[in-house]
Amino acid sequence: MITVTKTFFPPIEDYKSQLDRIWEYKWLTNNGQLSKELTANLKEYLGVNYLIPMTNGTLPIQIALNAYANQGEVITTPFSYVATTSSIVWEKCTPVFVDIHPEYLTIDETKIEQAITSKTSAILVTHVYGNPCNIEAIEAIANNHGLKVIYDAAHCFGVTYKGQSLFNYGDVSICSFHATKLFHTGEGGALFCKDEVTYKEMLYRHNFGHNGPLEYHGLGINAKISELQAAMGLSVLPYIDQIIEDRKRVCELYDALLDFSKVSRLKIRENTKWNYSYYPIIFNSEETLLKVEKFLSVNDIFPRRYFYPSLSSLPYVNKDDTPIADKLSKRVMCLPLYYQLEEKNIRKICDLILDSIQ
Numbered sequence: 054m055i056t057v058t059k060t061f062f063p064p065i066e067d068y069k070s071q072l073d074r075i076w077e078y079k080w081l082t083n084n085g086q087l088s089k090e091l092t093a094n095l096k097e098y099l100g101v102n103y104l105i106p107m108t109n110g111t112l113p114i115q116i117a118l119n120a121y122a123n124q125g126e127v128i129t130t131p132f133s134y135v136a137t138t139s140s141i142v143w144e145k146c147t148p149v150f151v152d153i154h155p156e157y158l159t160i161d162e163t164k165i166e167q168a169i170t171s172k173t174s175a176i177l178v179t180h181v182y183g184n185p186c187n188i189e190a191i192e193a194i195a196n197n198h199g200l201k202v203i204y205d206a207a208h209c210f211g212v213t214y215k216g217q218s219l220f221n222y223g224d225v226s227i228c229s230f231h232a233t234k235l236f237h238t239g240e241g242g243a244l245f246c247k248d249e250v251t252y253k254e255m256l257y258r259h260n261f262g263h264n265g266p267l268e269y270h271g272l273g274i275n276a277k278i279s280e281l282q283a284a285m286g287l288s289v290l291p292y293i294d295q296i297i298e299d300r301k302r303v304c305e306l307y308d309a310l311l312d313f314s315k316v317s318r319l320k321i322r323e324n325t326k327w328n329y330s331y332y333p334i335i336f337n338s339e340e341t342l343l344k345v346e347k348f349l350s351v352n353d354i355f356p357r358r359y360f361y362p363s364l365s366s367l368p369y370v371n372k373d374d375t376p377i378a379d380k381l382s383k384r385v386m387c388l389p390l391y392y393q394l395e396e397k398n399i400r401k402i403c404d405l406i407l408d409s410i411q
């Protein structure tokens with residue numbers, strides 16, 4: 054069976070030696086030695102100044118919204134994972150969906166301004182598949198209207214834009230370290246920001262609002278990473294360049310073998326060093342997608358319809374007018390992509406796709 058992704062397992066000895074350290078320290082959570090090391094190593098690897106590791110990638114979105122969105126309207130994308138929208142509603146804010154660009158699949162920045170009202174409190178948009186949004190345009194709009202920008206950068210581990218980490222853009226960025234993501238800690242995630250003030254705002258919120266053991270800064274929640282998660286992160290990180298390099302091989306083979314007069318691929322924004330996190334292809338109709346999906350599944354190959362359905366069709370939001378996202382979410386499929394996916398299998402996948410769309 055070939056699935057859309059396969060979690061990278063570091064050699065068990067690597068993980069065991071990290072666990073041995075935990076047993077020596079006798080310390081399982083609350084900013085332990087391993088999570089401090091993981092934070093330092095990630096800061097260095099990614100080239101970021103402020104990073105708070107957390108227990109998943111959804112809580113940092115909620116924490117940032119809790120700090121900035123003030124139960125107002127949040128401009129967002131309908132083309133993302135459900136956590137982007139559900140976090141907005143969870144924080145008692147109202148998502149306002151703006152349509153996406155047909156080739157980049159990120160929010161269409163030219164449509165943001167007309168969606169802003171007096172109730173708009175923040176912009177929360179996704180660098181979908183690790184492909185950057187139009188950062189400059191969004192920053193200009195946000196500055197014009199005094200809005201904070203939160204990037205759901207769940208897919209963006211290792212991506213650089215204009216020579217620096219994509220996490221260095223926006224007021225806050227978040228990443229997911231879930232087992233299905235490029236870099237993982239089993240469950241996990243992180244929040245990134247650029248200055249000390251924001252960092253402290255976010256830090257206390259992720260630890261019950263504590264300001265020292267007996268004092269409280271304000272409202273908070275528990276989003277702390279545990280030492281067990283950090284142990285996995287420290288075991289996976291040394292392999293990350295190798296993982297990205299191998300995924301590049303897979304993507305380049307797909308690029309060479311598929312017929313792009315019949316399906317389209319993602320257009321990566323200029324000035325981006327991408328991380329090969331997903332391989333989405335866009336069919337010319339949903340019927341074709343379903344036909345291919347069926348054909349692959351009888352051959353024991355299971356791609357995934359990331360991201361379907363369009364988030365503006367969720368039962369707990371207002372349906373906004375986003376025709377491009379509605380249309381494309383029905384026609385996008387992510388092909389299997391993981392470390393050491395064998396060439397013969399990539400060839401088989403491409404042959405099956407080409408056969409079924411003849």
Ligand SMILES: *Cc1c(COP(=O)(O)O)cnc(C)c1O
Nearest residue numbers: 109110111134136207229230231
């Ligand atoms: C995976 C993902 C999340 C959620 O991250 P978790 O670590 O699973 O909580 C949020 N946004 C996007 C776009 C994602 O793909």
